[in-house]
Amino acid sequence: QLQPVESGGGLVQPGGSLRLSCAASGFTLDAYATAWFRQAPGKEREFVAAINWNGGTTVADSVKGRFTISRDNAKNTVYLQMNSLKPEDTAVYYCAADLYYYRNIVAAADFGSWGQGTQVTVSS
Numbered sequence: 001q002l003q004p005v006e007s008g009g010g011l012v013q014p015g016g017s018l019r020l021s022c023a024a025s026g027f028t029l030d031a032y033a034t035a036w037f038r039q040a041p042g043k044e045r046e047f048v049a050a051i052n053w054n055g056g057t058t059v060a061d062s063v064k065g066r067f068t069i070s071r072d073n074a075k076n077t078v079y080l081q082m083n084s085l086k087p088e089d090t091a092v093y094y095c096a097a098d099l100y101y102y103r104n105i106v107a108a109a110d111f112g113s114w115g116q117g118t119q120v121t122v123s124s
Contacts, residue, residue, distance in 0.1 A: 002027045002113040004034070004095040009118030012085055018120060020080040022095030029071060033098040033105045034078045036069065038091035038120075045108060048093070051078060052104045063089070085122045092117040 008020040022034060035050035049059045049069035057069050068081045078095065098105060099112035 002097060002099060004097050004113060004115040006093065006095045006115045006118040009093060009120045011121045011123065013124050014085060014087060014122055016085050016122070017081070017083045018085065020082070020093055020095075020118060020120070022078040022080075022097075022115065024076050024078075024097065027097070028073075029076055029078055029097065030073045031101050033103055033111070034071070035096050035106065035111060036078075036080045036093055037096060037108055038089075038093045039117075040088075040091040043091075045094075046091075047106060047108065049080060050106045053102045054104075056104065058106050082120070085120075087122045090120060090122050092119050 004022045012018050033052045036048040037045050038048050039045040047060050051057050051069045051071050066084045071078045094117045095115040096111035097113045
């Protein structure tokens with residue numbers, strides 16, 4: 001069964017960094033689009049970044065220049081490197097994977113497999 005598992009969340013001060021990991025079981029990530037979304041309390045789920053099967057990336061304007069998405073095929077893991085964190089980055093971050101091969105997608109509705117989420121809190 002396709003199931004991403006997130007890790008790496010936590011509490012960090014403004015201006016700090018965190019790296020989130022999304023590990024896959026049951027499938028190899030390099031054949032599927034994978035993305036990070038986030039949801040803050042009282043707000044709708046928001047797209048953060050995506051990496052497609054061919055390595056192409058898309059990053060939301062709100063985090064561009066601060067967040068980077070990457071993939072390590074040998075470890076079958078996708079990462080979200082978050083730098084210069086701000087209090088407004090506080091949210092539960094979810095990893096999502098496509099259920100179909102070789103698509104370039106970014107819309108939440110197109111991702112069929114979701115992790116449980118990891119909490120990121122940016123606060124002094």
